[in-house]
Amino acid sequence: MKTLNTNKNSDPHRTYLSEDQIPTQWYNIRADMKTKPAPILHPGTFEPLTKEELTPIFAEKLVDQELDNTTPYIDIPDEVREIYKMYRPSPLIRAYNLEKALDTPAKIYYKFEGNNTSGSHKLNSAIAQVYYAKEQGLAGMTTETGAGQWGTAMAEACSLFNMPLIVYMVKVSYEQKPFRRTVMQTFDAEVYPSPSDHTEIGRKILAENPGTGGSLGCAISEAVETAVSKEGYRYFLGSCLNYVILHQSVIGIEAKMAMDSLGEYPDVVVGCAGGGSNLGGLISEYVHDKLTGKGNPRLLAIEPASCPSLTRGKYAYDFADTGRITPLCKMHTVGSQFIPSPDHAGGLRFHGMSPILSQLYTDGILEAQAVGQLDVFDAAVLFAKTETILPAPESAHAILGAINEAKLCRESGEQKTILFGLTGTGYFDMTAYDYYLSGKMENNSLSEDDLQRSLSMLPQVPGM
Amino acid sequence: MKTLNTNKNSDPHRTYLSEDQIPTQWYNIRADMKTKPAPILHPGTFEPLTKEELTPIFAEKLVDQELDNTTPYIDIPDEVREIYKMYRPSPLIRAYNLEKALDTPAKIYYKFEGNNTSGSHKLNSAIAQVYYAKEQGLAGMTTETGAGQWGTAMAEACSLFNMPLIVYMVKVSYEQKPFRRTVMQTFDAEVYPSPSDHTEIGRKILAENPGTGGSLGCAISEAVETAVSKEGYRYFLGSCLNYVILHQSVIGIEAKMAMDSLGEYPDVVVGCAGGGSNLGGLISEYVHDKLTGKGNPRLLAIEPASCPSLTRGKYAYDFADTGRITPLCKMHTVGSQFIPSPDHAGGLRFHGMSPILSQLYTDGILEAQAVGQLDVFDAAVLFAKTETILPAPESAHAILGAINEAKLCRESGEQKTILFGLTGTGYFDMTAYDYYLSGKMENNSLSEDDLQRSLSMLPQVPGM
Numbered sequence: 001m002k003t004l005n006t007n008k009n010s011d012p013h014r015t016y017l018s019e020d021q022i023p024t025q026w027y028n029i030r031a032d033m034k035t036k037p038a039p040i041l042h043p044g045t046f047e048p049l050t051k052e053e054l055t056p057i058f059a060e061k062l063v064d065q066e067l068d069n070t071t072p073y074i075d076i077p078d079e080v081r082e083i084y085k086m087y088r089p090s091p092l093i094r095a096y097n098l099e100k101a102l103d104t105p106a107k108i109y110y111k112f113e114g115n116n117t118s119g120s121h122k123l124n125s126a127i128a129q130v131y132y133a134k135e136q137g138l139a140g141m142t143t144e145t146g147a148g149q150w151g152t153a154m155a156e157a158c159s160l161f162n163m164p165l166i167v168y169m170v171k172v173s174y175e176q177k178p179f180r181r182t183v184m185q186t187f188d189a190e191v192y193p194s195p196s197d198h199t200e201i202g203r204k205i206l207a208e209n210p211g212t213g214g215s216l217g218c219a220i221s222e223a224v225e226t227a228v229s230k231e232g233y234r235y236f237l238g239s240c241l242n243y244v245i246l247h248q249s250v251i252g253i254e255a256k257m258a259m260d261s262l263g264e265y266p267d268v269v270v271g272c273a274g275g276g277s278n279l280g281g282l283i284s285e286y287v288h289d290k291l292t293g294k295g296n297p298r299l300l301a302i303e304p305a306s307c308p309s310l311t312r313g314k315y316a317y318d319f320a321d322t323g324r325i326t327p328l329c330k331m332h333t334v335g336s337q338f339i340p341s342p343d344h345a346g347g348l349r350f351h352g353m354s355p356i357l358s359q360l361y362t363d364g365i366l367e368a369q370a371v372g373q374l375d376v377f378d379a380a381v382l383f384a385k386t387e388t389i390l391p392a393p394e395s396a397h398a399i400l401g402a403i404n405e406a407k408l409c410r411e412s413g414e415q416k417t418i419l420f421g422l423t424g425t426g427y428f429d430m431t432a433y434d435y436y437l438s439g440k441m442e443n444n445s446l447s448e449d450d451l452q453r454s455l456s457m458l459p460q461v462p463g464m
Numbered sequence: 465m466k467t468l469n470t471n472k473n474s475d476p477h478r479t480y481l482s483e484d485q486i487p488t489q490w491y492n493i494r495a496d497m498k499t500k501p502a503p504i505l506h507p508g509t510f511e512p513l514t515k516e517e518l519t520p521i522f523a524e525k526l527v528d529q530e531l532d533n534t535t536p537y538i539d540i541p542d543e544v545r546e547i548y549k550m551y552r553p554s555p556l557i558r559a560y561n562l563e564k565a566l567d568t569p570a571k572i573y574y575k576f577e578g579n580n581t582s583g584s585h586k587l588n589s590a591i592a593q594v595y596y597a598k599e600q601g602l603a604g605m606t607t608e609t610g611a612g613q614w615g616t617a618m619a620e621a622c623s624l625f626n627m628p629l630i631v632y633m634v635k636v637s638y639e640q641k642p643f644r645r646t647v648m649q650t651f652d653a654e655v656y657p658s659p660s661d662h663t664e665i666g667r668k669i670l671a672e673n674p675g676t677g678g679s680l681g682c683a684i685s686e687a688v689e690t691a692v693s694k695e696g697y698r699y700f701l702g703s704c705l706n707y708v709i710l711h712q713s714v715i716g717i718e719a720k721m722a723m724d725s726l727g728e729y730p731d732v733v734v735g736c737a738g739g740g741s742n743l744g745g746l747i748s749e750y751v752h753d754k755l756t757g758k759g760n761p762r763l764l765a766i767e768p769a770s771c772p773s774l775t776r777g778k779y780a781y782d783f784a785d786t787g788r789i790t791p792l793c794k795m796h797t798v799g800s801q802f803i804p805s806p807d808h809a810g811g812l813r814f815h816g817m818s819p820i821l822s823q824l825y826t827d828g829i830l831e832a833q834a835v836g837q838l839d840v841f842d843a844a845v846l847f848a849k850t851e852t853i854l855p856a857p858e859s860a861h862a863i864l865g866a867i868n869e870a871k872l873c874r875e876s877g878e879q880k881t882i883l884f885g886l887t888g889t890g891y892f893d894m895t896a897y898d899y900y901l902s903g904k905m906e907n908n909s910l911s912e913d914d915l916q917r918s919l920s921m922l923p924q925v926p927g928m
Contacts, residue, residue: 012483013549019476085477086561086852097550097624115579117854117889159849160561179643179894183854186845186897381650385623388550390581390647425581427891430643433650 013096015258017089022081027249027284028065029356030242031072032291035363037242037355038330040066041317046461049327057227059234061132065243074246076128077135083127083160087116088250092258093422097386099406106409108402109264110422111255111282112389117183120392120424121278122153122238125247129236130157139232140164144194144219146173147347147394148180149424150238155187166233168194168202168222172213180428194219201225201323215339216350221323239275240320240329240354248281255419256285266297266419268405272397273301273310273368274347276354282421283366290365301357301368302401304376305445306344309334309353310361310368312451317461318352328459332358334446335454341444345432346373347394351454369401372443376400377436380426392424393432477560479722481553486545491713491748492529493820494706495536496755499827501706501819502794504530505781510925513791521691523698525596529707538710540592541599547591547624551580552714556722557886561850563870570873572866573728574886575719575746576853581647584856584888585742586617586702589711593700594621603696604628608658608683610637611811611858612644613888614702619651630697632658632666632686636677644892658683665689665787679803680814685787703739704784704793704818712745719883720749730761730883732869736861737765737774737832738811740818746885747830754829765821765832766865768840769909770808773798773817774825774832776915781925782816792923796822798910799918805908809896810837811858815918833865836907840864841900844890856888857896 030036039048054063065074076084095108113121133141141163145151151167158165167189174181174193184191194214195202199222205212212218220237227235238244259265269286271279279301289295303310309332318333320326332353340349353361360366373393380396382403383389391399402420409416426433435441494500503512518527529538540548559572577585597605605627609615615631622629631653638645638657645655658678659666663686669676676682684701691699702708723730733750735743743765753759767774773796782797784790796817804813817825824830837857844860846867847853855863866884873880890897899905 014483016480019478117848117852119891156852160852178898179891182894182898182901185901186848186854188849384581384650385652388581388620388624390650427583427643427647430646434642434646437646437649 011094011262014091014093015262016091017254017258019085021257022084022088023076023250023253024081025073025075026246027253027288028068028072028074028246029280029284029287030069032288033359035359036069037359041328041461043319043324043328043459057224057235059129059132059136059138061136062129062243065246066241077131080128080131084250087123089254090115092255095387098383101382101386102403102406102410104406104410105413105415106406107415107417108406109259109419111251111419112422113251114392114422114425118149118153118156119427120149120153121248121251121281122150123156124250125238125244125277126153126157128247130161130163133234134161134163138234140166140230141236142166142223142227142233143236143238144168144216144223146170146216146349148173148177148428151184151189152180153238154236155184155189158189159187165189166226167191168196168219170194170214170216170219176431177428194222196222198222199225201325215322217322217336220321221325224321224325239277239350240352242356244277245280245354245356248277249284251278251281251421252284252286255282259419264417265295267416268298268300268418270300270302270398270401270405270418270420272348272394272421272423273303273353273357274394275350275352276357278421278423280354280357287360287365299366300401301366302397303368303370304344304346304348304397305370305372305443306341307334307349307351308370308446309351311370312446313353314455314458315358315362316458317464318458320352328461329355330358331355332361334451335457337457338454343444344373345393345435345441346376346397347392348397371397371400372445374441374443377441379403389422390426391422392426393429395423398422475558475726478555478557479726480555481718481722483549485721486548486552487540487714487717488545489537489539490710491717491752492532492536492538492710493744493748493751494533496752497823499823500533501823505792505925507783507788507792507923521688521699523593523596523600523602525600526593526707529710530705541595544592544595548714551587553718554579556719559851562847565846565850566867566870566874568870568874569877569879570870571879571881572870573723573883575715575883576886577715578853578856578886578889582613582617582620583891584613584617585712585715585745586614587620588714589702589708589741590617590621592711594625594627597698598625598627602698604630604694605700606630606687606691606697607700607702608632608680608687610634610680610813612637612641612892615653616644616647617702618700619648619653622653623651629653630690631655632660632683634658634678634680634683640895641892658686660686662686663689665789679786681786681800684785685789688785688789703741703814704816706820708741709744709818709820712741713748715742715745715885716748716750719746723883728881729759731880732762732764732882734764734766734862734865734869734882734884736812736858736885736887737767737817737821738858739814739816740821742885742887744818744821751824751829763830764865765830766861767832767834768808768810768812768861769834769836769907770805771798771813771815772834772910773815775834776910777817778919778922779822779826780922781928782922784816792925793819794822795819796825798915799921801921802918807908808837809857809899809905810840810861811856812861835861835864836909838905838907841905843867853886854890855886856890857893859887862886
């Protein structure tokens with residue numbers, strides 16, 4: 001009988017911390033950054049936005065966190081920690097079978113954040129955001145969702161806190177992923193396809209382009225408009241912003257604690273990068289090590305070649321939305337008017353990148369690679385077959401990054417330790433898998449012409 | 465601020481055993497049963513089938529396990545245990561939030577088996593079955609799947625062992641759950657809608673009833689026909705049979721170990737009952753206690769009112785399939801010609817019940833209740849909102865059973881300890897949730913006329 005791909009090693013497959021090891025504080029990377037992320041600007045005056053100007057849009061405590069560049073550790077409210085206990089600490093898993101399939105001397109670990117019904121790490125920030133909204137006495141919340149992970153996480157969190165939620169879901173996803181919508185509705189969320197006729201900006205976009213499938217930028221516009229026009233409502237975002245990266249540091253704090261407990265220190269930490277929420281969280285403690293001279297692992301962002309904000313975008317002020325109604329963030333961006341190629345099935349479609357991660361990339365703390373979607377799905381399927389977890393296409397970017405590093409170790413013979421973030425599961429992404437299995441998927445890449453056209457529409461900020 | 469539904473108790477939400485606590489042996493309930501389950505009969509001669517007669521259909525080691533009524537503990541092969549480590553031990557979870565929502569003094573625990581990509585407990589037996597097939601040097605495996613959980617588990621297990629797999633999927637599920645099919649194909653399984661034109665029985669059924677959506681019994685017929693006609697292939701089943709209940713005892717052994725570690729002993733153990741695989745596994749150690757006088761918890765099977773094999777079926781010899789080509793099993797059955805009502809969305813559609821569980825029910829060891837699907841989905845949604853896990857409709861039968869017991873405690877003031885089995889997640893069952901959310905779902909129930917019509921077609925076994 002053929003020897004099976006199983007581990008006889010005494011090290012465990014899964015390392016679980018105990019519930020009392022759930023972090024009591026989030027780590028705020030900015031406190032240790034020499035160059036802080038640039039301030040958020042008012043799109044009319046180009047002046048940095050104050051707390052007073054931001055609180056009509058965002059919940060107050062989140063604005064405090066957004067603007068706080070100096071406090072290194074911020075307490076996680078007890079109530080948030082208690083809810084974290086329903087699915088955290090998440091496991092750190094040794095990918096023994098993947099290692100064997102790759103015939104690599106490298107040790108591959110992954111922090112698995114898909115172990116909850118929302119199916120991704122997004123729940124970590126959703127719970128915190130809904131908590132602060134409830135604490136402030138808000139009447140309701142609005143948000144947008146693309147692939148649906150963030151919307152599902154928000155719906156779950158709102159349900160736990162009995163808080164009304166309005167979700168604008170990118171129309172093409174709304175139609176292609178009706179089951180995501182059903183999950184959100186099961187948790188009592190109101191879900192509209194975007195562009196919708198519920199907002200001025202939605203009606204305008206529909207009038208100009210009746211057949212549009214929408215975009216994340218467009219859905220953000222609608223969610224913000226609803227938040228500012230509806231009494232007691234605020235807008236909540238699941239990626240990119242500083243406070244989201246702060247909340248997601250629970251991933252990295254737990255990951256480092258679990259790695260430490262195994263006596264492991266990564267040579268390289270790999271994460272997928274869309275808006276940056278998972279990556280920023282995953283690497284947080286290792287950024288801390290680099291910034292404070294305690295360690296020097298490589299930190300590697302993997303982004304889709306069809307939406308390559310870090311590797312090919314411009315580091316500039318841009319809107320977060322298509323409708324150009326949000327504040328301006330300085331970030332690596334392919335332009336807020338960018339719309340991903342229709343055959344792009346791998347997620348991570350947001351045009352911009354977290355200002356924190358953009359600055360870390362500029363400072364050489366963070367590396368980035370752009371990869372093709374066909375390679376991403378090859379990695380996803382190899383991972384599913386060996387590790388028996390069907391990954392979200394987004395997460396599979398990190399898997400591919402880890403596999404590529406492990407293959408380099410096979411060539412060089414080095415036994416490096418690789419840690420990557422498996423952000424979620426792909427149960428609601430089977431249309432993309434179907435497309436992959438059809439044999440028609442290609443390694444698409446954003447054309448230089450399209451990139452330049454989109455970048456030419458960046459807002460002109462005086463003095464930048 | 466409103467007090468949140470969270471636990472301040474020092475007991476953990478989730479109890480994980482360590483990997484070295486994964487059971488080394490399965491427990492064979494039959495060894496302790498005074499009245500053994502009735503033997504499997506040849507459908508032509510009505511004689512008990514011998515090992516020699518069963519091995520052309522089933523893998524040899526599984527036949528040994530099927531016929532072994534006396535060995536109390538059977539070693540789990542090391543290779544199977546190593547693969548179990550990829551997702552086991554599964555967590556035992558205290559449903560603090562559900563308890564609070566119900567305002568019950570009862571303590572509710574659930575053993576969660578949905579923490580793997582197949583999304584259900586079915587993987588426990590699939591891994592063992594594929595292992596034995598590989599060990600025997602078989603060329604390939606056939607099986608059937610209804611809702612898709614078993615097929616997905618088999619596809620995953622076959623992928624790990626690099627073993628070819630042919631799946632006949634009930635046509636109505638194949639069409640309504642295309643994503644289940646995609647998952648199986650991602651793991652390299654060949655998947656056909658049943659009835660298909662790949663088998664004689666399939667062609668016959670299609671000719672007689674061209675528009676049929678198929679049934680589990682029909683898919684079993686096709687899978688068995690393919691297994692016996694294809695060189696080196698065998699047929700593998702995910703429920704009902706004795707060896708499946710044996711493999712699933714890992715659920716119960718782990719559950720009891722985790723409950724013991726918390727100092728808890730259940731007053732009642734609740735499981736959903738389709739073919740009986742989860743329930744038989746979950747209650748195994750507590751059946752042992754009852755049979756050996758070590759404890760006396762109530763053991764409660766919850767089945768759908770539209771397919772009530774225990775509560776309204778006959779305890780009689782019947783075929784496992786519609787095509788009447790399988791051996792005869794003595795079991796509680798609503799008749800192999802039974803087809804569930806088309807508006808039944810809750811799963812658990814198999815017409816028969818595990819011979820072991822049927823005998824335990826007859827002996828008064830096991831109780832049973834039939835419930836309506838609307839009540840089941842009410843329970844599912846309450847559970848999702850409080851415990852943040854979206855349950856499979858099948859699993860929600862057990863949730864409802866546990867909720868009903870907890871409500872009785874609220875009336876009586878008793879602080880009972882309830883343990884139930886949460887067999888899996890509902891990510892691929894959103895069509896059923898959509899139906900529930902539409903407000904059109906009703907508490908359907910099998911009509912007495914339909915039941916009697918189906919029972920009148922039971923095979924006539926001399927002397928029974």
